Amino acid sequence: MKKIVIKVFALVCVVLFASIVFAEGTKVNNPVKQDRESWFNPSLSVGYAYLGDPNIKFRTKQTTLGGVGEIDMKARGVDGIYVAGELPFALTDRLKLTLGGRWTFSASDDGTKVLYNNNAGLIRNFDSDDHYWITADLLLSYAFIKNLSFLKDVSAVVGFRWDHQKMSFEDPTSVGVANSPLDKITFKLSTYSPVLGLTSTFKGFKYGIFGGDVKLGISGSPFLWGNVDYRETFTTAVGFDFDHNLHRGYFVTPKGEMDLLSVRIAPGFEGKLSATAEYTWFRVRKTGTMEFWGTGLGAPNQSDFEFKIRPKLATVGIKASAAF
Numbered sequence: 001m002k003k004i005v006i007k008v009f010a011l012v013c014v015v016l017f018a019s020i021v022f023a024e025g026t027k028v029n030n031p032v033k034q035d036r037e038s039w040f041n042p043s044l045s046v047g048y049a050y051l052g053d054p055n056i057k058f059r060t061k062q063t064t065l066g067g068v069g070e071i072d073m074k075a076r077g078v079d080g081i082y083v084a085g086e087l088p089f090a091l092t093d094r095l096k097l098t099l100g101g102r103w104t105f106s107a108s109d110d111g112t113k114v115l116y117n118n119n120a121g122l123i124r125n126f127d128s129d130d131h132y133w134i135t136a137d138l139l140l141s142y143a144f145i146k147n148l149s150f151l152k153d154v155s156a157v158v159g160f161r162w163d164h165q166k167m168s169f170e171d172p173t174s175v176g177v178a179n180s181p182l183d184k185i186t187f188k189l190s191t192y193s194p195v196l197g198l199t200s201t202f203k204g205f206k207y208g209i210f211g212g213d214v215k216l217g218i219s220g221s222p223f224l225w226g227n228v229d230y231r232e233t234f235t236t237a238v239g240f241d242f243d244h245n246l247h248r249g250y251f252v253t254p255k256g257e258m259d260l261l262s263v264r265i266a267p268g269f270e271g272k273l274s275a276t277a278e279y280t281w282f283r284v285r286k287t288g289t290m291e292f293w294g295t296g297l298g299a300p301n302q303s304d305f306e307f308k309i310r311p312k313l314a315t316v317g318i319k320a321s322a323a324f
Contacts, residue, residue: 038090038270038323038324039089039090039324040087040088040089040090040323040324041086041088041090041321041322041323041324042085042086042087042088042321042322043085043086043088043319043320043321043322044083044084044085044319044320044321045082045083045084045085045276045317045318045319045320046081046082046083046084046317046318047081047082047276047315047316047317047318048079048080048081048082048315048316048317049079049080049081049082049104049313049314049315050077050078050079050080050312050313050314050315051077051078051080051104051106051131051133051311051312051313052077052311052312052313052314053077053310053311053312054075054077054078054131054165054167054309054311055072055073055074055075055309055310056071056073056075056187056230056307056308056309057070057071057072057073057307057308057309058070058071058072058230058242058290058305058306058307059071059305059306060290060303060304060305060306061287061303061304061305061306062303062304063303064303065240065290065292065301065302065303066234066238066292067117068116068117068240069117070116070117070118071114071115071116071232071240072114072115072116072118073112073113073114073115073185074112074113074114074115075112075129075131075167075169076110076111076112077312078106078107078108078110078129078131079106079107079108080104080105080106080107080108080131080132081104081105081107082102082103082104082105082315082317083102083103084100084101084102084103084315084317085100085101085102086098086099086100086321087099087100093143093146094142094143094144094146095140095141095142095143096140096141096142096143096155097138097139097140098137098138098139098140098141098159099137099138100135100136100137100138100139101134101135101136101137102134102135102136102315103132103133103134104132104133104134104135104313104315105131105132105133106129106130106131106132110129111125111126111127111128111129112125112126112129112169113125113126114126114185114232116177119176121175121176122175122176122177123174123175123176123177124172124173124174124175124177124179124183125172125173125174126169126170126171126172126184126185127170127171127172127173128169128170128171129167129168129169129170130166130167130168131165131166131167132165132166133163133164133165133311133313134163134164134165135161135162135163135164136161136162137159137160137161137162137195138159138160139157139158139159139160139195139197139219140157140158140159141155141156141157141158141199142155142156143155144156150202150203151200151201151202151203152201152202152203152213153200153201154198154199154200155198155199155200156197156198157195157196157197157198157199157217157219158194158195158196158197159194159195160192160193160194160195161192161193161194161195161221162190162191162192162193163189163190163191163193163226163251163282164188164189164190164191165187165188165189165190165311166186166187166188166189167185167186167187168184168185168186168187169184169185170183170184172184177234178234178235178238179234179235180233180234180235180236182233182236183232183233183234183235183236184232184233185230185231185232185233186229186230186231187228187229187230187231188227188228188229189226189227189228189229189284189309189311190226190227191224191225191226191246191249191251191282191284192224192225192226193221193223193224193225193251194221194223195219195220195221196219196220196221197217197218197219197220197253198217198218198219199215199216199217200215200216200217201213201214201215202214202215202216204258204259206259209261209262209263210260210261211259211260211261212258212259212260212261212262212272212274213258213259214256214257214258214259215256215257215258216254216255216256216257217254217255217256218252218253218254218255219252219253219255220250220251220252220253221250221251222250223247223248223249223250224246224247224248224249224250224251224284225245225246225247226245226246226249226284227243227244227245227246228242228243228244228246228284228286228307228309229242229243230242230243230307231243237294238292238293238294239292239293239294240290240291240292240293241290241291241293242288242289242290242291242305242307244286244288244289244307246284246286247286248284248285248286249282249283249284249285250282250283251280251281251282251283252280252281253278253279253280253281254278254279255276255277255278255279256276256277256278257274257275257276257277257319258274258275259272259273259274260273260274260275261273268324269322269323269324270322270323271320271321271322271323272319272320272321272322272323273318273319273320274318274319274320274321275316275317275318275319276315276316276317276318276319277314277315277316277317278313278314278315279312279313279314279315280312280313280314281310281312282309282310282311282312283310284307284308284309284310285306285307285308285309286306286307287304287305287306287307288304288305288307289302289303289304289305290302290303290304290305
């Protein structure tokens with residue numbers, strides 16, 4: 001899958017380069033007068049979020065630690081709420097710089113099951129959890145196609161994105177595993193990714209103040225950097241610790257937006273309300289040393305484990321924006 005993503009992005013880069021060169025070399029004067037482009041278009045959106053498949057898996061590459069060679073955390077997908085904002089600045093009529101951010105947090109309290117050595121007789125069930133996902137990005141877009149029939153623009157996107165996820169699980173009960181009611185699991189995942197993408201804007205149906213443009217886009221990255229930090233305790237005296245830098249992974253994010261209504265408040269000032277939807281699909285893996293810490297432990301107290309996680313985030317919401 002990763003090779004396919006890399007090939008797709010390479011093809012996109014070639015097409016974008018050729019399109020930009022062609023657009024710059026074949027400018028045609030348009031006799032039809034166009035509305036003035038807005039230079040600043042801040043927005044705020046809120047809505048429903050679903051954090052799906054946040055399962056965490058570890059498998060030993062060498063020897064077991066404390067009798068454990070595999071950890072499979074089957075965390076449930078959780079419902080949540082997100083709040084997001086964007087600050088797009090038009091540098092020219094084709095070039096735009098956008099600073100954006102989003103905070104997603106769980107609104108439900110669901111249990112999580114941790115299975116050891118793929119053995120139903122060695123499990124821990126956590127009754128409560130806490131889960132949030134923060135994203136920030138800085139993107140530069142260039143419209144290499146503008147005002148072509150019903151197509152308002154097609155833009156190439158490049159930039160940088162930061163994601164931070166945190167999950168914590170408490171109040172465990174166990175079967176066949178040493179356990180304390182005070183035990184907890186804390187997991188943190190931070191990633192830094194270059195971004196490539198395409199966006200397009202279409203002229204949609206409009207009647208009075210209702211309706212408007214439809215926007216579609218896709219972005220992603222074939223690689224990323226970051227850090228993963230996993231800590232799990234048993235009887236508060238011993239536990240596992242996996243803390244390493246990352247250099248393997250990728251993500252894909254398709255998204256869409258449709259204007260619901262727009263109102264011209266004053267000359268050069270317009271307000272809009274839109275419906276938005278977005279889906280992010282991450283794949284991250286790492287091989288590193290897992291430490292088994294505590295007092296009075298015999299050797300070995302560390303071993304190489306492979307870590308995998310495949311989190312997904314889907315959001316649907318309402319976006320309010322102003323154009324100056």
